[in-house]
Every structure is written in C-alpha cells, then in structure tokens.
Amino acid sequence: MARITGPKCRLCRREGLKLFLKGERCYTVKCAVERRGTPPGVHTWSRQRKSSYGLQLREKQRLKRMYGVMERQFRIYFARAVQKKGNTGANLLLEVERRLDNVLRLSGFATGPGAARQMIVHGHVAVNGRRCDRPSRQIRAGDLIKVTAHERRRKHVAAMAESTKAYMTESPAWLEVDREKLEIKVLLLPTREQFPFGINEQLIVEGMSK
Secondary structure (H helix, E strand, O other), X not given: OOOOOOOHHHHHHHHOOOOXXXXXXXXXXXXXXXXXXXXXXXXXXXXXXXXXXXXXXXHHHHHHHHHOOOHHHHHHXXXXXXXOXXXXXXXXXXXXXXXXXXXXXXXXXXXXXXXXXXXXXXXXXXXXXXXXXXXXXXOOOOOEEEEOOOHHHHHHHHHHHHHHHHOOOOXXXXXXXXXXXXXXXXXXXXXXXXXXXXXXXXXXXXXXXO
16 A cells, blocks of 8 residues: 655645644644745756646645545546546545545544544444445545444554644534544545645646646
C-alpha cells in the first residue's frame, strides 16, 4: 500500500499553506509555514512565473497531499467524478473528503492523517459493525463508525481524542461525533461549501481533461 513519506512540513511550505499533516504542531508557533513561509530549496524566489500548466499541476499536487493520495488513486477519483452528474470539480472534492481516514481526522479521533491511516490499517475501526482496514473507503450517509471493543485500542484512541480537544473545538456539521462512546455517525454527505480548504478545483479539472 503506497503512501507519502518524508518530511511533511516541507510539503506545507512547498504548497504555501497549512495542510495540517502534523496534528497539534500545525496549530502552534512551531508550524513551518509560520516560521518560514518560503518554499523549500535554493533560490526559490528567482524562479520564473508559472505557466497555465504549472498552475494546474500545483493545484492538483496540493489536493493530493492534503489527503495523502497517490497519482494512480487520484486518477481513479477523477474518473468517478467525471461519470457522476453535476459539477466535476465538486464531485472530485467530495470523493476525497469522504475517505474514512479523513472522517476520523475531522472528528478529532486522530492527531493527523498519518495517525488516522495507521488506526484503520491496524484494525481499530469498524464501519456499520464490520471491521474495516481500508483508509480509502468511501463513507455514505447513515454510516456508523466506531472504535472496536478492544480495551487497549479504545484507550489509545480516547487519549488522542482528548489531546485534539484543545485545537479542534468543532466537528463538521455533516458528522455527529460522540467522544465518550468513540462513535461517529454520518448525517449526510458534505457539500462544496463545507469543503475546509481553499482549492480551485476548476484548474485541476482543466489540467486532467487534456
């Protein structure tokens, strides 16, 4: 199972915004974007102005890195978005936002995308009563997500949920989160207006439609 490795703070600096890949660190003064907002590398400000292709590629890379998605899987999401009715860009954002690991992160049950992914792969999470070990699983309206009954697993997740309270005060409106029972109920699917990041999805669609 492929995943993005390497220094995560460099990814945030390269994209020029916080991707919230390091959990609590992203909300403190230690955040690399706050301390050094320039892209990584030598002579970063001497580069030429980006072409239209460069802008489209940068926007696609930004969205991929927010959710830890590799190129092949991202193209599968794009193909699904094209086949669905409605705006292709909005459909694409919905595809990545509905990932199971992203739902755990938004609910405060994991300190970051990496922790959410590890929790699922290790079998700590059940969806509708059945254990799920696929971080990329697409959740649906009405799904019930809960931490499995193993005592050590529940203690570990409860500790992470308690640590995220300080900087994650509210959960998305489309999720109902019970931190005591360690359960998440999906009330409905998110809309484009509820997408938390400033992404220009039209650039991504234009770049991948060529």
